[in-house]
Amino acid sequence: MIKRISIGLAILVVLGAVLFFALVWRPTIAPIAPGSVAGFPAELVAKGEALAGAGYCATCHRVKGGQPYAGGYGMPTPFGVIYSTNITPDPDSGIGRWSEAAFMRAMHEGVSRDGSHLYPAFPYDHFTKVTDEDVRALYTFLMTREPVSAPAQQNTLPFPFNIRALQAGWKLLFMDQGSYRPVAGKSEAWNRGAYLAEGLSHCAACHTPRNLLGAEKTADDSYAGAMIEGWFAPALTAANTTPLPGPRMRC
Ligand code: HEC
Ligand code: HEC
Numbered sequence: 001m002i003k004r005i006s007i008g009l010a011i012l013v014v015l016g017a018v019l020f021f022a023l024v025w026r027p028t029i030a031p032i033a034p035g036s037v038a039g040f041p042a043e044l045v046a047k048g049e050a051l052a053g054a055g056y057c058a059t060c061h062r063v064k065g066g067q068p069y070a071g072g073y074g075m076p077t078p079f080g081v082i083y084s085t086n087i088t089p090d091p092d093s094g095i096g097r098w099s100e101a102a103f104m105r106a107m108h109e110g111v112s113r114d115g116s117h118l119y120p121a122f123p124y125d126h127f128t129k130v131t132d133e134d135v136r137a138l139y140t141f142l143m144t145r146e147p148v149s150a151p152a153q154q155n156t157l158p159f160p161f162n163i164r165a166l167q168a169g170w171k172l173l174f175m176d177q178g179s180y181r182p183v184a185g186k187s188e189a190w191n192r193g194a195y196l197a198e199g200l201s202h203c204a205a206c207h208t209p210r211n212l213l214g215a216e217k218t219a220d221d222s223y224a225g226a227m228i229e230g231w232f233a234p235a236l237t238a239a240n241t242t243p244l245p246g247p248r249m250r251c
Contacts, residue, residue: 024168026115029102034091037100040140048141051134055127055200057142060084070094070148075121076229077214080157082121090147103139104132110171117167119155120175120214129180129199174215206233 052058058068061084066072071086089096095103095113102113110124111117118124127135160166171177180199182191197203208216209226216222225235234240 024165026111028115029113031097032099034096044137044140048137051138061087067148070150079161082119082155083153085152086150088145088148089143090149093149093151100139104135107135117164123202123205125175126202128177207236
């Protein structure tokens with residue numbers, strides 16, 4: 001009997017370890033020497049700048065009156081305050097030691113360079129749709145900014161939300177990882193718009209209501225309008241009563 005229980009337990013432990021490694025564990029990506037990535041073509045930097053604008057990177061990664069991309073903005077979520085981090089190339093408090101591969105993984109999988117899971121307050125559930133080429137341009141742009149020393153702020157998430165590993169489960173439930181897939185039968189312009197709206201510009205992050213676990217609702221609720229940080233982001237569907245094109249386009 002005891003033997004059977006111990007075999008059962010051993011199997012459970014092995015299964016748990018396999019699940020943990022497959023689902024949760026992510027390797028640290030080796031640091032690069034600060035300043036070792038340089039000589040980026042000016043066109044790529046300019047492209048990255050335009051893309052950073054379209055992704056509102058500086059809107060979240062900046063405090064009022066602070067340096068752009070230095071982070072520190074506290075996002076009030078129903079789970080607690082999550083602070084944006086420093087994405088200037090400062091070697092110690094920013095991403096100055098991040099390789100392009102580490103940056104790509106953060107944007108596409110929501111995993112930090114050290115292998116820890118990031119919170120989806122960083123809208124990687126949308127950024128996952130951005131092509132490698134566009135992520136590369138963003139990396140180039142950020143790595144050519146002035147480094148700013150700005151250590152990360154402590155989030156105010158209570159247990160269990162402070163366990164980053166739980167985000168692996170969130171991703172499994174709610175994140176559709178992978179690049180934007182063009183919809184057949186739609187024009188190139190339509191697909192370009194959808195690529196930007198659903199990916200980098202993450203319109204749904206504000207304009208779609210969220211469920212109890214903070215994930216965007218789907219189907220009829222997609223773009224149906226939602227409250228975000230005390231603001232109402234109106235429906236972007238036919239349910240919106242604003243005449244189009246209207247003078248109230250403020251995004
Ligand atoms: C809606 C707010 C928001 C927007 C927009 C946003 N971010 Fe973030 N970002 C965050 C938050 C919050 C974190 C911290 C998440 C955490 O600690 O788990 C973060 C983390 C990151 C990280 C990981 C840094 C680290 O040290 O682990 C990178 C890289 C990043 N953002 C890049 C970008 C880029 C590039 C853009 C624009 C394309 C962008 N972010 C737009 C909120 C945002
Ligand atoms: C960070 C949150 C956020 C993001 C991201 C965002 N919006 Fe908005 N949007 C808002 C809010 C809040 C309002 C309402 C502003 C107001 O009332 O002045 C708004 C208003 C609008 C309006 C005007 C609607 C009306 O009825 O007056 C349009 C259109 C719009 N957004 C489209 C977009 C598109 C397209 C995107 C993506 C490219 C986008 N938004 C991304 C928060 C956001």
